[in-house]
Amino acid sequence: MREPPSTVQAIYDKSAPSWVRHEPTILSDFTARPPTLDFCGNVTGKRVLDLGCGEGYCARQLKERGAASVFGIDISPEMIERAQIQERQSPLGIQYQAGSATDLKALKTESFDLAVAVFLFNYLSIDEMLCVMQEVHRLLIVGGDFIFVVPHPMLAFTHRQSAPFYFDSESQGYFSGRDHAFTGKIWRRDGIALDVRSFHKVFSDYFTALKTAGFTAMPELQELTVTPELLELDSSFFEPVVDIPLHLLMRVTRSS
Ligand SMILES: C[S@@+](CC[C@H](N)C(=O)[O-])C[C@H]1O[C@@H](n2cnc3c(N)ncnc32)[C@H](O)[C@@H]1O
Known part of the structure; x- marks a missing residue:
């Protein structure tokens, strides 16, 4: 019998x-x-x-790069606990909170200059993503940037189910698979594989949600893959996904 799917919180x-x-x-x-x-x-x-901050990998780097303050929120209490342990060991002044990025109403309007969501939206449905984007629009100052990165919409359809990163489209098509949770794995260089999940979205889902949320300026977009430098660093690890669209990176500015 197939096991019931784990919740995101349980996975993390x-x-x-x-x-x-x-x-x-x-x-x-x-x-x-x-x-x-x-x-x-x-x-x-x-x-x-930092929305979906996990154990604080990006939050720490942003603080070390000179941010005045970093507030990280994550749905997994264990990930937040790991972030707080590191904060206690090497204090940077980062504030962490366990909670869902879909409930940000306690945060003050226009109280952030920059918002990031690093692999958060792949855990949210299209409607939940819209709700978060609307809140991010409210929370950013005019002129503030919102930067997010997600698995590339084509990844599940262009790479077989193997290391170092895949999502299983479970026979769903590019369009019919929208809002279906694809299960997958991503590998560490030491060979450990981590369970990941992606609520599949197509390009227009991101653009439509941003516009509906009030982001009317043109977003900047990068489609990320393996660079020649990475191949040189560790060809056996990166080679299987050379020329494969891995991630979609977007930056949009609150213009009004
Ligand atoms: C792939 S991890 C990335 C963590 C971190 N951003 C990083 O770059 O290391 C995705 C994170 O999103 C969190 N997450 C998933 N759904 C969430 C939600 N609704 N609200 C807040 N965090 C969520 C998970 O608990 C997990 O820590």
């Missing part, structure tokens, strides 16, 4: 120890997070909101 509570890291470890630490953090530009003095 269980795998929290394997997510803790102090240097690039997981495939996406090489292929997605460096360009995502670079997209944030100069964060000196900025008040940053």
Whole structure:
């Protein structure tokens, strides 16, 4: 008999120890997070909101790059506990809270200069993503940036189910699979595989939700894959996904 699907919180509570890291470890630490953090530009003095912050890998880097404050929220109490342990061991002044990014009403309007969501939206339905984007629009100052990265919409359809990263489209099509939860795995360079999930969305789902949420400026977009430098670093790890669309990175500014 097939087991009932685990909740997102259960997945991350269980795998929290394997997510803790102090240097690039997981495939996406090489292929997605460096360009995502670079997209944030100069964060000196900025008040940053990190949605789905996990154990704080990006929150710490944003604070170390000069952010005035970082507030991280994550649905997994275990991930937040791991973030807080690291905060106690090496204090950076980051504030963490366990909770859902779909419920941000306690946060003050226009109280952030920058919001990031690093692999959060793949855990949310299209409607939930819209709800978060509407809240991000409210929480950002005019001129503030929202940066998010998600699995590339084509990944499940262009890469077989194998290391170092895949999602199983479970016979769903590119369009018919919208809002279906695809299960998958992403590998660390030491060979440990982590369970991940993606509520499949197509490009227009992101653009439509941003516009509906009030982001009317044109978003900037990058489609991320393995770079020649990464291949040189570890060809056996990165080679299976060379030329495969891995992640979609977007930056949009609140213009009014
Ligand atoms: C792939 S991990 C990424 C964690 C972190 N952003 C990073 O880059 O290391 C996705 C995170 O999203 C969190 N998450 C999923 N759904 C959430 C929700 N509704 N609200 C807040 N966090 C959520 C999970 O608990 C998990 O920690």
